[in-house]
Amino acid sequence: MRTHRTTYRHCAIEIIEPTNPYAPCAFTINGHGESRDQRYTDHMQRSAAELLEFLKMNIDLRADGEIMGLTNMAHWYAPGTWEVCPASAGAAYNEHIKPVDGPCNESPCKKAAAKKARSERRRAEGHPSVAAISARLAKKFPRRGRRPNAGFAVMANDSCDYRKGVRVVWYREGGNMPLSTHPGQLPQIFEELRGVDRWSVDYDGGAVVNVISRTAGIR
Ligand SMILES: [Zn+2]
Numbered sequence: 001m002r003t004h005r006t007t008y009r010h011c012a013i014e015i016i017e018p019t020n021p022y023a024p025c026a027f028t029i030n031g032h033g034e035s036r037d038q039r040y041t042d043h044m045q046r047s048a049a050e051l052l053e054f055l056k057m058n059i060d061l062r063a064d065g066e067i068m069g070l071t072n073m074a075h076w077y078a079p080g081t082w083e084v085c086p087a088s089a090g091a092a093y094n095e096h097i098k099p100v101d102g103p104c105n106e107s108p109c110k111k112a113a114a115k116k117a118r119s120e121r122r123r124a125e126g127h128p129s130v131a132a133i134s135a136r137l138a139k140k141f142p143r144r145g146r147r148p149n150a151g152f153a154v155m156a157n158d159s160c161d162y163r164k165g166v167r168v169v170w171y172r173e174g175g176n177m178p179l180s181t182h183p184g185q186l187p188q189i190f191e192e193l194r195g196v197d198r199w200s201v202d203y204d205g206g207a208v209v210n211v212i213s214r215t216a217g218i219r
Pocket residue numbers: 085086087088096097098104105106109
């Protein structure tokens with residue numbers, strides 16, 4: 001039994017040749033095998049030199065790509081380059097890693113980070129919230145009619161674009177969608193909202209009143 005130890009791209013490789021020439025090699029990467037205390041067993045009949053080339057190729061694939069993946073495969077990356085992603089820490093089946101010096105590359109974390117950045121920008125620009133506008137209008141423009149949707153409705157203006165603030169639309173009694181020909185009380189709503197200093201309010205007489213931050217520099 002002969003043991004070969006080498007380091008490749010900061011990864012420690014250990015290959016143990018079998019005593020029996022027909023048995024496979026065993027190996028560890030950064031001290032890890034199948035599990036923490038167990039070596040990997042090669043599943044092919046190949047020499048220690050052939051196995052070393054195969055392991056280098058696997059290390060290259062990871063080192064040249066983004067740091068990501070499940071924690072139980074993290075030992076294929078150079079020690080010190082990765083850490084457990086805090087968003088997944090302790091998860092039973094999908095705990096994953098991220099680069100030590102950067103954001104997580106896993107798509108759920110990327111999406112969450114983008115969403116957080118959008119809402120932070122929206123807040124930083126001082127855009128009104130749907131809740132703030134709704135509360136303000138509810139006092140002066142109570143819902144009327146038998147249909148629950150008769151009256152105004154407030155919604156975020158295109159969640160993909162934080163720069164657009166919120167929109168207020170009007171549903172007439174019995175109507176399923178806002179119509180430019182039935183603006184309802186939108187003219188009065190426009191007057192109400194444009195009295196607020198920090199908002200820029202845009203209305204052309206149709207079905208939508210747009211409200212954005214005055215300081216957003218859009219208009
Ligand atoms: Zn993550």
